[in-house]
Amino acid sequence: MQITSRFTIAVHSIALIECNRDMKVTSNIIAGSTNVNPVIVRGVLSQLKEAGIINSRQGASGVTLAKPLSDITFYDIYEAVDSVKDEGLFHFHEHPNPDCPVGRNIHAATDERLRQVQTAMENEMKKIRLSDIIDDIRREIGAGN
Amino acid sequence: MQITSRFTIAVHSIALIECNRDMKVTSNIIAGSTNVNPVIVRGVLSQLKEAGIINSRQGASGVTLAKPLSDITFYDIYEAVDSVKDEGLFHFHEHPNPDCPVGRNIHAATDERLRQVQTAMENEMKKIRLSDIIDDIRREIGAGN
DNA sequence: ACGGCTTGTAATATGATATATTATAAGTAT
DNA sequence: ATACTTATAATATATCATATTACAAGCCGT
Secondary structure (H helix, E strand, O other): OOEOOHHHHHHHHHHHHHHOOOOOOOHHHHHHHHOOOHHHHHHHHHHHHHOOOEEEEOOEEEEEEOOOHHHOEHHHHHHHOOOOOOOOOEOOOOOOOOOOHHHHHHHHHHHHHHHHHHHHHHHHHHOOEHHHHHHHHHHHHHOOO | OOEOOHHHHHHHHHHHHHHOOOOOOOHHHHHHHHOOOHHHHHHHHHHHHHOOOEEEEOOEEEEEEOOOHHHOEHHHHHHHOOOOOOOOOEOOOOOOOOOOHHHHHHHHHHHHHHHHHHHHHHHHHHOOEHHHHHHHHHHHHHOOO
16 A cells, blocks of 8 residues: 555645745635645644645635645645545554464564654655755756656 | 555465575465465465465465575566556655645656655665565564564 | 625535455365 | 375456546736
8 A cells, every 4th residue: 555645636736826925826726736636635724724734715715835845744644634544654464363473472572663664764754854855947948847 | 645555465375485494484374474365375476476475376285485595685576567567666646736836846847756765665675585584573472482 | 784605513425445255166185 | 096286277356546526715907
């Protein structure tokens, strides 16, 4: 399985808001650029708002960034849109047999290591700032793409 | 979303095979210890076999390890059971609007970074050997658990 | 203050996919 | 030859992400 597209939708949304700072960016505009259903987009935006990444007001048109791009990392977004839910990145088979010595102890023996893998992933996400992404997009656009 | 339980099923299976080296470990025994459907277990075993991690012969009862536990890492298993499919860990929203400068370039600007995150995760998995897991299980069992 | 637009959600439908189940083929061993 | 195994195809079920429909509530220009 994979990390939900909500994550890339969120990154795309933030990039769009930044690149169109001068105009009002609505959820419908974002839906048009991402080609994702407007209700889903609004759901993602709602989570980003709750995480303090963007501002919006019911009724008032347009969404804005709540903090500098260099203060927003992949990890912030990943956490905000709970791309992976609270149970963690790995999905354990749920009912190992407690009557079997291995079945009884497999969780204790693996949980910490699975956590360790997930932490490595999350730490890498903390290194990547949205400003890096926007720089790249601007470079591409500048190059005629 | 999450990494498939096939991964933890595979780890559990290998642990069970190792801890019962003296007896024949069948797919049904593994199904009993994991509490997972026997056909699923056999599917996982089949992938482990294809990856050269275990041995089995049609008709011949029992599965055995094909290499030392210290030569099997989490990554080997993760790759073998394709817990995450070929498309990668992240799921991109599929049809960004090419008529929008951001929609047109978002892929180019993010793909490499998503890859980088996935690689960090995979590298951490390469550090964890199945011998570590079995040591822990034996320790637990030895402690009366 | 009204009408049209927006954000914000609830409720439901659709679709994708992982796991479970049923069935059967084919090999081994006693 | 029989009983048990691995192996796999085909189908069913369950879960969950995304899409859709519907509507409530708030803003704002006219």
